[in-house]
Amino acid sequence: MAETVTVLTPRGDVSVARIAELQEHILDAFKRYPKVVLNLSRIERIDLAFVHLLYAAKREAEARGVVLRLNGRLSREPAELLQRGGFCKQVPANGQELEQALVEFEG
Amino acid sequence: MIDKFRDNFREEAEELLNNLEEALLRLEDNPRDADEISSVFRCMHTIKGSAGMFGFLHVSEFAHSVETVLDDVRAEKLTVTQELIDLTLSARDHIRTLLALDDEPGAEERAQSQQLIERLEELRAGASVGAEARAAETLDPDSVPDLAASTAEDAGVAASAGRVAPGQEAPGQEAPGAGQAPGGSAVPPRSEADVGHAATYRIQFEPHPEIYRNGTNPLQLVAELHELGDCTLIPYLDRVPKLSEFEPERCLIRFDAFITTREGMSAIRDVFMFVEGDSKVVIDEIDDPETLQEEPYKRLGEILTERGVAKPEDIEAAVRNQRRIGEMLVDGGVDPHYVKAAVEEQEHVQRSRQKLQHELQAQSIRVSSEKLDSLVDLVGELVTLQARLAQTASVFASPELNTVVESFERVTDDLRDNTMSVRMLPIGTTFSKFKRLVRDLANDLGKLAVIETIGGETELDKTVIERLNDPLVHIIRNSLDHGIEKPAARSARGKPETGVIRLAAEHSGAHVLITVADDGAGLDAERVRQVAVERGVISGSEELSTQECYELIFAPGFSTAESVSNVSGRGVGMDVVKREIEALGGSVAIESAPGEGTTMRLAIPLTLAIIDGLLVRLGGDKYVVPLSAVEECIELRKEQRQLDGGRRMLNNRGEVLPYVELRRVFKAAGERPDIEQIVVVHNQDDLIGFVVDEVIGHYQTVIKNLGRLYRETDGISGATILGDGSVALILDTQRLATVTIAEYT
Numbered sequence: 099m100a101e102t103v104t105v106l107t108p109r110g111d112v113s114v115a116r117i118a119e120l121q122e123h124i125l126d127a128f129k130r131y132p133k134v135v136l137n138l139s140r141i142e143r144i145d146l147a148f149v150h151l152l153y154a155a156k157r158e159a160e161a162r163g164v165v166l167r168l169n170g171r172l173s174r175e176p177a178e179l180l181q182r183g184g185f186c187k188q189v190p191a192n193g194q195e196l197e198q199a200l201v202e203f204e205g
Numbered sequence: 206m207i208d209k210f211r212d213n214f215r216e217e218a219e220e221l222l223n224n225l226e227e228a229l230l231r232l233e234d235n236p237r238d239a240d241e242i243s244s245v246f247r248c249m250h251t252i253k254g255s256a257g258m259f260g261f262l263h264v265s266e267f268a269h270s271v272e273t274v275l276d277d278v279r280a281e282k283l284t285v286t287q288e289l290i291d292l293t294l295s296a297r298d299h300i301r302t303l304l305a306l307d308d309e310p311g312a313e314e315r316a317q318s319q320q321l322i323e324r325l326e327e328l329r330a331g332a333s334v335g336a337e338a339r340a341a342e343t344l345d346p347d348s349v350p351d352l353a354a355s356t357a358e359d360a361g362v363a364a365s366a367g368r369v370a371p372g373q374e375a376p377g378q379e380a381p382g383a384g385q386a387p388g389g390s391a392v393p394p395r396s397e398a399d400v401g402h403a404a405t406y407r408i409q410f411e412p413h414p415e416i417y418r419n420g421t422n423p424l425q426l427v428a429e430l431h432e433l434g435d436c437t438l439i440p441y442l443d444r445v446p447k448l449s450e451f452e453p454e455r456c457l458i459r460f461d462a463f464i465t466t467r468e469g470m471s472a473i474r475d476v477f478m479f480v481e482g483d484s485k486v487v488i489d490e491i492d493d494p495e496t497l498q499e500e501p502y503k504r505l506g507e508i509l510t511e512r513g514v515a516k517p518e519d520i521e522a523a524v525r526n527q528r529r530i531g532e533m534l535v536d537g538g539v540d541p542h543y544v545k546a547a548v549e550e551q552e553h554v555q556r557s558r559q560k561l562q563h564e565l566q567a568q569s570i571r572v573s574s575e576k577l578d579s580l581v582d583l584v585g586e587l588v589t590l591q592a593r594l595a596q597t598a599s600v601f602a603s604p605e606l607n608t609v610v611e612s613f614e615r616v617t618d619d620l621r622d623n624t625m626s627v628r629m630l631p632i633g634t635t636f637s638k639f640k641r642l643v644r645d646l647a648n649d650l651g652k653l654a655v656i657e658t659i660g661g662e663t664e665l666d667k668t669v670i671e672r673l674n675d676p677l678v679h680i681i682r683n684s685l686d687h688g689i690e691k692p693a694a695r696s697a698r699g700k701p702e703t704g705v706i707r708l709a710a711e712h713s714g715a716h717v718l719i720t721v722a723d724d725g726a727g728l729d730a731e732r733v734r735q736v737a738v739e740r741g742v743i744s745g746s747e748e749l750s751t752q753e754c755y756e757l758i759f760a761p762g763f764s765t766a767e768s769v770s771n772v773s774g775r776g777v778g779m780d781v782v783k784r785e786i787e788a789l790g791g792s793v794a795i796e797s798a799p800g801e802g803t804t805m806r807l808a809i810p811l812t813l814a815i816i817d818g819l820l821v822r823l824g825g826d827k828y829v830v831p832l833s834a835v836e837e838c839i840e841l842r843k844e845q846r847q848l849d850g851g852r853r854m855l856n857n858r859g860e861v862l863p864y865v866e867l868r869r870v871f872k873a874a875g876e877r878p879d880i881e882q883i884v885v886v887h888n889q890d891d892l893i894g895f896v897v898d899e900v901i902g903h904y905q906t907v908i909k910n911l912g913r914l915y916r917e918t919d920g921i922s923g924a925t926i927l928g929d930g931s932v933a934l935i936l937d938t939q940r941l942a943t944v945t946i947a948e949y950t
Contacts, residue, residue, distance in 0.1 A: 114417040117453035125448055145422040146412075147453055150445055158448035174280055182428035184438025184460065 103133040105169075109140040114147035124155050128164045138193045139170030148176075149185060168193035214259040216571070218304055221248050223637065225297050229290055230640050236285035245293070246275045252300060263310050263318070264303045270322045271296045274329055289328060294641070296321050403434075403467045405492035405557055407550065411459040413483035418454070421480055427460050429476050434466030435560065437553040439546045459485075461546045465494060465557035491550070494558040502554040505531060508547040514539055574667065577628060584624045585815065585907035591617045592905065592928035621815060621905075625666070629811075632710050632717070633661025635670055639681055643706060646685050653702050654689050656681070659709040665717050669809055672789055673719075676782045680721045680805050681706060683779070688725030688803050698800065700724065716791070716833070717811060722804040728797040730754035737763060755795050759783040787939050790816075790831065790922060818906035818925070820933065821884060821897040824873035827933040829906050829925055830895070834886040834938045838900050841881040855883070855894065864894030865945040870920075873898070888942040895941070908935060919944045 104127050108120055127134045136155075141148075152168075159166035171192045172180075181189040186199030225248035232241040249272045257265035271293065277283040299321055303310055310318070408430070412423040430436045444457040466472065470488055477486045492502060503511070506520035515534055523533045531544040591614055598610045636658040647654040665673070689695075689704035696702055707722045730751045737757045738745045749757075757763055761780040786793045791809040810816070810833065818829035819838075839857065841864070855862045864883055867873070883894035908923045915921070920941035921934050 113422065114454060121448060121451060121453055128448070144424070145417075146424040146456060146458060147417060149424065149440075150451065150456070150458060151448070151453065153442050153445045153458075154448040154451040157445065158451075161447050179424055179428055182431050182438070183424045184427070184440050184462075 102131065103135060104131045105135040105137050107137040107140050107170075109142075111143040112141050112148050113143060113145035117147045117151050121151060121154075124151075125158070128158060128162055131164070133165040133167065134159070135167045135169050136193065137170040138168060138172050138176075138196070141176055142173055144176040144179060146183075149180070149183070168197040172196060211259050211261075213571075214255055214261075215304055218252060218255070219301075221252050222297055222301050223634075224248050225252075226294065226641055227637050229294055229297070230644065232285060233287075233290045233644075242275075242279055242285070246272070246279050249275055256304075261304065263315070264300055267296070267303065267318045267322070268300060270325060274325045277329060283329065292321065292324055292328065296325070403465060403494055403557075403561055404469075404490050405463060405465045405494060405554055406470065406473060407489050407491045408462040408464065408473060409459070409485065409487040410462065410477065411485035412456045412480065413485075414455045414457065416456045416480060416484060419479075423456060423458075423460075423480075423484075426476060426480065427462060430462055430464055430473070433468050433472055433476070434464055435553075435557055436462060436464040437549050438462045439542070439549050441540075441542050441546075443540050443542055461550075463491075463550055463553040465492075465553070465561070492554045492558070494554075494561040502551055502558075505544075505547050505551060508550055509534065509539075509543065512543070512547070514543040514547070577667075581624055581628060584621050585909075587617055588621055588815065588905055588907050589926050589928070593930065596928040625815060628667045629664035630667050630670055631662050632665050632670055632673075632719075633658070633663075635674055635677065636661045636708055636710075638674075639677070639708060642678060642681060643685060646682060647689075650685060651691060652685065652689050652704065653692050654685055654704040654706060656706045656708060659707065660711050663710040663712060663717055664811075665710075665809065666811060669789060669811070672785065673807075673809060676785045676807075677708075677719070677721070679779070679782050681708070684721060684723040684725065684803065688723040688727075690726050694726075712811075713808070716808045719807040719809060720804060721807075722802060724802040727799040727801055727803055728755050728758070728795075729799065733757050755797055758795070759793070787937070788922070790937070792939060816906050816908060816935075818904045818935065819884065820901040820904040820927075821882070822899040822901055823867055823871055823897055824875040826871070826873060827901070827927060827931065828867075828871075828897070829904060829933050829935045830884050830886065830938060831906075831935070832903070836885040836887060836892055839883045839885065839894070841883050841894075841896055843879045846881075857885070857892075857894075860892075862892060862894050863946070864896055865942070866896045868896065868898070870941070870945055886938045886942070888939065893938075893942045893946075895936070895938070906935065 106120075106123055106127060108116075112120065124134065124136075136152075155166055158164075169192070172190055174189075177189045177191070177196075180186055180196065180199075186196060188195075188199075190196040190199055225245060228241055228244045228248060232238065232245055235241060249268055253265050253268035253272055256262075256268060274283065274289070275293070278285060278289070283289070299314075299317055303314060303318075306314065410423070410427065412421075416423055427438055430438070439461045441459045441461070444459075445451070446457075464473065470490065473488055474481070474486075477484070480486070506515070506517075506523070509515040510517050510520060519534065519537065523529070526533070531548065534544055535541050595610050595614065598606050639656055639658075643654055643656040684706050685704075689706070690698070690700075692702040695704065705724050707720070709720045709722075711718050731754070734743070734749060734754045734757065737743045737754075737760065740762055742757060742760045742762050743749070758779045759782075763778075763780060783793050786807055786809070789809055791807055793808075794806045795803065796806070797803040810831075817832040819832050819835055821828050821830060839855075841855070845855065853864050853866070855864060862883075862885065868877060878898050881896050881898060882900045883896050884900065885892050885894050904925075904927075906925045909925060911918065911921065911924055920937050922937035922940075923935045925933050925935060927933055
């Protein structure tokens with residue numbers, strides 16, 4: 099029975115040492131599901147490698163015709179870091195807002 | 206030296222504590238307002254930092270404990286409750302007490318600190334239980350609404366939620382170089398006063414692709430730039446590949462940053478200190494917002510050419526074709542990131558210029574009030590000297606000398622006005638204190654009440670504001686205590702449960718009118734009369750109008766409180782309030798409507814230091830009548846005096862004018878002139894005349910306080926030094942009228 103959506107929930111510290119692992123999971127999900135949701139609510143800490151991963155994943159999804167959604171309430175610390183790094187104008191409250199900010203930036 | 210710094214710090218802390226109090230009261234109204242939460246946090250954070258710096262270690266430690274709790278609020282681990290506000294307000298009051306101590310805190314203060322910390326800890330502990338419960342809730346699939354929506358279409362798929370969860374097995378792994386949280390306590394806040402010249406810099410930061418290897422998080426680095434000043438960051442993502450081609454350990458994002466700071470280029474270099482060797486860091490000063498305000502910033506085309514993104518020919522072509530440069534370049538294959546960065550650069554510079562201009566306009570320095578007072582004294586001396594000079598010059602009748610004297614007079618007048626305006630403060634600073642008063646007192650009395658303030662920007666002399674504080678506190682206390690009813694009683698009368706006290710200030714000529722109005726029960730005229738009879742203020746047989754009954758509350762002996770500083774007492778003496786206001790040269794009036802509320806109207810002179818006066822003579826002595834009270838001057842001839850048969854009444858254009866012979870009051874020496882002058886002044890709603898020998902004329906009066914021995918003299922508010930060096934007493938017309946009329950009747 100083919101499932102049409104999956105949710106990935108990275109937890110804790112999502113920085114460079116853990117990115118390869120997450121990359122593998124996302125790529126795997128892209129192969130198997132037409133829609134992939136990244137639930138960001140359990141992330142406590144990020145670095146620039148995570149931002150790289152988000153954009154790379156977005157590009158991959160576009161190339162494959164897969165839907166990538168960001169979801170879940172972002173913790174304050176990573177949200178502020180994203181805003182301070184210039185990736186969003188306002189501190190994103192949740193995945194949807196972040197997704198919006200990233201899409202806007204790309205546009 | 207250190208003591209001086211400590212005193213300065215005390216002053217600043219007082220301001221911070223007031224801000225904190227205001228922010229807390231606003232937060233109480235809007236407990237979810239993140240801005241208010243941060244401003245409360247910031248106040249406490251600054252108090253902690255500076256207290257530590259100036260050696261108030263106990264304060265610093267105590268503030269740290271409070272800050273920890275506030276940090277939880279900021280991180281949304283703790284919600285804003287009444288208890289939290291109450292505790293933080295108590296902590297604020299406690300810090301104030303600690304700062305006022307000359308020595309290290311004693312056992313009592315330490316115990317108080319400990320008790321407050323324990324209560325705060327309890328609050329935190331209580332909340333962490335709640336937080337776990339909330340964390341459990343976030344596990345609920347409802348927290349991922351988008352997913353719920355998508356699974357609704359594909360029934361039976363919801364079970365996949367969260368099933369792929371990479372990293373579950375490796376929680377808590379510390380990111381290399383992850384560092385401190387932004388906005389945390391790692392970087393002390395920089396005060397605006399100790400910084401240099403503001404400049405805008407452009408930073409091009411291209412991290413080395415292998416930058417992660419040495420444990421650096423470039424995101425943290427660029428985020429740190431925000432600590433230096435207003436910062437705009439533009440990440441370039443054009444080199445980021447698809448996920449399948451992505452090498453997690455290679456850094457391919459680079460940044461442009463525009464930052465306006467007073468910290469200088471070296472402070473920016475410090476941020477990149479550990480990566481500069483490998484990564485590309487180019488810092489250029491691009492704008493000087495303090496000196497180049499006149500010229501507009503570079504055009505988009507210039508920025509792009511400067512950066513080598515576009516050739517001057519391209520720009521010219523765009524201008525020729527009247528196309529937007531950005532659009533054309535993007536069409537021509539230029540990465541939109543570059544155009545966006547150039548636009549951001551323009552916007553940042555414009556914004557920082559505007560902001561700085563605003564800052565420059567609002568720049569202020571702190572001057573001790575003693576210095577200001579001595580400046581005002583000196584200006585007073587100068588005004589006196591100027592008057593003397595003018596008098597002396599008139600004897601010589603030299604046109605040259607007169608020209609100099611006139612110019613001198615103009616400069617003196619300007620100097621006087623400027624100096625007086627420096628002492629003017631918005632009354633709002635006092636108003637904001639009353640919010641706390643109303644809040645606490647309403648709680649104590651089991652009533653619901655809010656205070657609304659209008660006209661807080663109205664300016665009054667600093668000394669007047671200070672002396673106005675206690676009378677206002679008493680009026681407001683009275684309103685709450687006797688005016689505003691309990692919620693149930695209010696409901697029964699069809700009023701909202703929460704009572705409103707409206708505090709308003711407005712300018713009116715040389716006065717400021719302050720109104721304190723409540724929507725409470727109003728005064729019960731009959732009851733007031735009874736109390737007055739019981740306390741022997743009036744005899745039982747007196748017939749009084751309703752308004753006269755109301756005014757009985759100002760009568761001495763009507764209430765039992767003895768001193769105006771007796772804040773905690775009930776039945777505060779309104780006579781003391783009235784005396785204080787009159788000592789300020791002001792007046793107070795009352796209006797009341799049963800069931801609707803009571804209004805107190807205070808008229809306060811703008812300044813106490815220099816007034817316009819009317820100089821008059823009585824025998825060999827001179828007196829000054831404040832011009833603001835004077836209505837007119839009329840003659841009193843010997844025949845008229847004889848006509849009224851000692852009743853001291855005059856028919857002044859159809860109105861009866863009572864008058865007082867100041868000669869008798871001040872026991873003036875010498876012969877009474879045949880033609881005297883009556884200075885007609887306002888006495889509340891009526892007019893009263895003061896008979897003097899001669900009206901000399903308008904006189905710019907610098908008020909000097911009377912010595913301690915004469916301070917209580919009724920009817921005299923101060924003294925001034927005249928141009929010839931002699932002294933004239935300044936009449937307090939209101940008091941004088943009251944005293945003399947009482948004497949005559």
